[in-house]
Amino acid sequence: MPTTLPERVAQVFAPDNVLARVDAHFQPREGQTRMAMAVARTIETGGALVVEAGTGVGKTFSYLVPALLSGERVLLSTATKALQEQLFARDLPRLVETLGLPVRTALLKGRASYLCRYRMELARQDALAQERDIARVLARVQDWSRHTRAGDLAELAGLDERSPVIPLITSTRENCLGSPCPRFRECHVHLARREALAADIVVINHHLFFADVAVRESGMAELLPSVRVVVFDEAHQINETGVQFLGxxxxxxxxxxxxxxxxxxxxxxxxxxxxxxxxxxxxxxxxxxxxxxxxxxxxxxxxxxxxxxxxxxxxxxxxxxxxxxxxxxxxxxxxxxxxxxxxxxxxxxxxxxxxxxxxxxxxxxxxxxxxxxxxxxxxxxxxxxxxxLDIAVAMRTRVLADPAESESESADGDAQPPAMDPGRAWIFTSATLGEDEQLTWFTQRAGLQDAEILRVASPFDYAAQAALYVPRHLPPPAEPTHSRTLAQWVGDAAEPLCGRTLVLTTTLKALRTIGDALKARFEARDDLQVLVQGEWPKRRLMERFRAGATAGQPGCVLVASATFWEGFDVPGDALQLVVIDKLPFPPPGDPLVEARAQRIEKAGGKAFPSYSLPEAAVALKQGAGRLIRRESDRGILVIGDTRLLTMGYGQRLLAALPPMRRLASEQEFAAALQALRTAP
Missing domain, CATH: 1.10.275 (Fumarase C; Chain B, domain 1)
Incomplete structure (x- = not known):
């Protein structure tokens, strides 16, 4: 009988064992098992583990199985509320039932996700509430409020996340009255926090975690000290999330x-x-x-x-x-x-x-x-x-530190950061954490230089499943005609596919230019629909694009930026062409970008290879990751930036991409496109 946690985990992932018996699609993957074993060892011994797990590895089960089998209280932090809900409503219940464990789980979001009954009462007196559309939505909310237990606004189907009603019916840290509130006994935020304190597995998001690090107010101040295992999924986002709250x-x-x-x-x-x-x-x-x-x-x-x-x-x-x-x-x-x-x-x-x-x-x-x-x-x-500029100091002194050890003074009077808490296990994982073996893009900014590093490659056969093409005729990205020329090319490529195309832009200006051009081109067509980020709520855009040309609906071209570069999962043939308009270098005019570059230069380094290139490599890898999500997926990645082929740094960026086969000419691209059209 297995006795240690790694042994029990290995048994779960073995062929013909429990996962295989309940999931007909389960196949043992060497990379998935290797990651799960590393997570199990870290949970047993404590310390920090950083894992880059390529698309298709199955990293969610790789950390959930050892976390559940450990019997420890576990905090799971994800990048978005959508990923939170997927973990809580799908992955966790499925595994808890499969493993037959008596585990209590809880979902904890920030205040803005929950109805505040007191603010809802005040909203009736607000001038906005007199507008017909606002009043109609408020009436829906009030009707739903009589039946909801959790008070999670995600339960309200069709409520636009951009609705002006939401600030009227939710509280903030600034205006929450706390325990003196006349509706405190019915407070959904308070109820969610109480349930989290009583649960074995609590699912939160990075924003909530770092809000608590900043103000010790979000409910985590009581929860975190009682948790021995903390897992950050989509960990590549924690630095940018953290700096929002730590200033x-x-x-x-x-x-x-x-x-x-x-x-x-x-x-x-x-x-x-x-x-x-x-x-x-x-x-x-x-x-x-x-x-x-x-x-x-x-x-x-x-x-x-x-x-x-x-x-x-x-x-x-x-x-x-x-x-x-x-x-x-x-x-x-x-x-x-x-x-x-x-x-x-x-x-x-x-x-x-x-x-x-x-x-x-x-x-x-x-x-x-x-x-x-x-x-x-x-x-x-x-x-x-x-x-x-980053979260390294905060992570070392306020997150990873041993709470029993205060800052000590060195011989010369400089404060030394406390040592890492030896009894707690920290797991950081994502499909994209850097371009070098030590994942320094991530570890240096997160204060994790001493963590154990593991890189697990994707099991996909990218050479067979995907191709990469850079159109050589496009004008340089700095030319004002670049976006319009690319839009024309995208239209020519998307038309024979009847959509199935995602265009990822690096700027909102390019988003508007390309989106407007494609909508004008296909507005008279009833077999192809152009979707542009910002016109609909994000969730509705995602659902419509995933549906593709089904149930009598036309195929889709989606033009998007920002958050669509990652966390947007479209398995199957609804997506077969991903176009990235240009190399995603950090914006030079951004004050945070400039300050980080200046810090490198002051230290004697060079900002472009040390900062701008790694940033672009990680972003490019994230965008490219939208294309292939399953072993059966097929598709083409197009990067509309000839600098990838003409500049010396292009080889470094190409090396960061999955090992797709290269298309050298427009003729080869056309042939690959035709193969996608005729594939069964």
């Missing part, structure tokens, strides 16, 4: 919300006790004045902020605007202090005012040199942002 932000939107809530609470609970309308107006005007400081700056700009004021902003006007915000928030906070005992809303609003003033003071002081980067994001609102 600081102050926005004019926060100020406007504060003013609106101040007015509503004041008139409801303390009418006549203060000039609530005047105080709210003062906050609103200060926020608008701050936004107007950058009124001549194009929307979408990111203003560098290396000096006392952001670039391109008049210094005197900037300082005056910040002063007016401080005066407005101070007066509001002082008025709230006078009535704080009258309602819990005032206690929370007073804390919000104090937090806004603390952030304002932070942004009024110079940014710490080298450690962080600061900038202003110009949109419908103005956002003041300060961010660390």
């Amino acid at each position: 600081a932000q102050l926005s004019t939107g926060q100020l406007l919300d504060f003013g609106k809530d101040l007015l509503a609470a004041g008139l409801q609970y303390a009418r006549g006790m203060a000039d609530w309308a005047g105080l709210a107006t003062l906050v609103e005007l200060a926020a608008r004045d701050l936004r107007l400081v950058a009124e001549k700056t194009p929307v979408g700009s990111k203003l560098r902020w290396t000096q006392e004021t952001p670039e391109g902003v008049p210094g005197a006007q900037w300082q005056d605007a910040l002063r007016r915000v401080a005066v407005a928030c101070t007066q509001a906070r002082d008025a709230l202090a006078m009535v704080s005992e009258m309602a819990p809303d005032f206690v929370r609003l007073h804390a919000r005012g104090s937090e806004l003033l603390a952030h304002l003071a932070r942004f009024s002081d110079p940014a710490p040199p080298d450690a962080v980067v600061r900038w202003v994001d110009v949109g419908a609102q103005l956002r003041l942002i300060e961010s660390p």
Whole structure:
């Protein structure tokens, strides 16, 4: 009888064993078993394991089986809520039943995913609620609220994730009243956290994890100390997710919300006790004045902020605007202090005012040199942002550290980071974690240089299943005609396939240009539909594209950017052509990108090979990974950037891609396309 965890795991993955008996499609894979054994050893001994598991390895079962068999409390963190739901609703129940284990599981999301009954009551008084469409959606929510137990908005079919109703019916860290809330006993967030504390396996997402690291407020502060095994799936996203939460932000939107809530609470609970309308107006005007400081700056700009004021902003006007915000928030906070005992809303609003003033003071002081980067994001609102360059220090000192060991002082007085908690096991896995054997793209930024590294190749036969083609006639990506020329070429290629095409763009400008051109070309066709990101909710776009040319529906071409580069799984022949418009180098004008490059240069390195190329390689690998999802899939990857063939760094990027066969000419591409059309 197997006694150790690795032995029990090996037995589960053996031919003709439990997985094979319950899943007719299960086939033992050497890579999957090797990963599962490494996870099992790490769980037994503690420490950190980083695993790059290529598409098709079956990494989910590779960490779930040893996690379940270990008998330990386990935290599973995924990149998105969609992946959370897949783990919780499909993969976990299936394995728990298969292995016959008495395991309790729980799903925990952030506040914005749950209905707040108190905010829903307040929403009826909001001006937005008087609009017919908003009122109709609110009525649906109120009807659903009478029957739901979890309060998870994902239960509401057809609710657009972009709906203006969602902020009205959900709470935030800033406006949640906590235990004094009159609806606290029915609070869905509180219920979800209680269930998580009682569960053996808890499924969360990276945003929730790092929100807790930043503010110790999301419910994880109680949960994490009791968990011995932590697994990050889609771990390549944790650095960019982490830096969002480990810095600081102050926005004019926060100020406007504060003013609106101040007015509503004041008139409801303390009418006549203060000039609530005047105080709210003062906050609103200060926020608008701050936004107007950058009124001549194009929307979408990111203003560098290396000096006392952001670039391109008049210094005197900037300082005056910040002063007016401080005066407005101070007066509001002082008025709230006078009535704080009258309602819990005032206690929370007073804390919000104090937090806004603390952030304002932070942004009024110079940014710490080298450690962080600061900038202003110009949109419908103005956002003041300060961010660390990566999460390495936070991971070593606030996540991986032994909680029993405080920071020690070295002989020269420098603080030394505490050692890793020896009793806890940390598993980090993704299909794409770097381009070198040590996965330094991931490990250096995550503070995991001492972790065990394992790379497991994809079992797919890419040479037989997929081809790579770079059209040589396309203009250089910097030419203004590039996107229009590529759109014409994509239309020619997608037409004989009747869709089955995903176009991934590196910029929103290219998204619009290519999307508009393809929609104009095929608008009169009833056998081919062009979908463009942003026109529908993301989930609806995904579902429609996966359906393909079925049930009388036309085939699809989807033009997308950003999040569609990863986590978009389309197995089967609904997707046979993936087109990447150009090499996905990090945007040079982005303040975070510039600061990271400058740090490398200051240390004596070269930013392009050390930063830009690895970034592009990982992104390219992610985009290419959309094409082949099963052993039976066939398809062509097209990269519309001739630099892949003409520049010296092209070989390094090609090496990062799966080993697909190469198509050297338009004739070879046409033949490969024809083979896809005629394949059974």
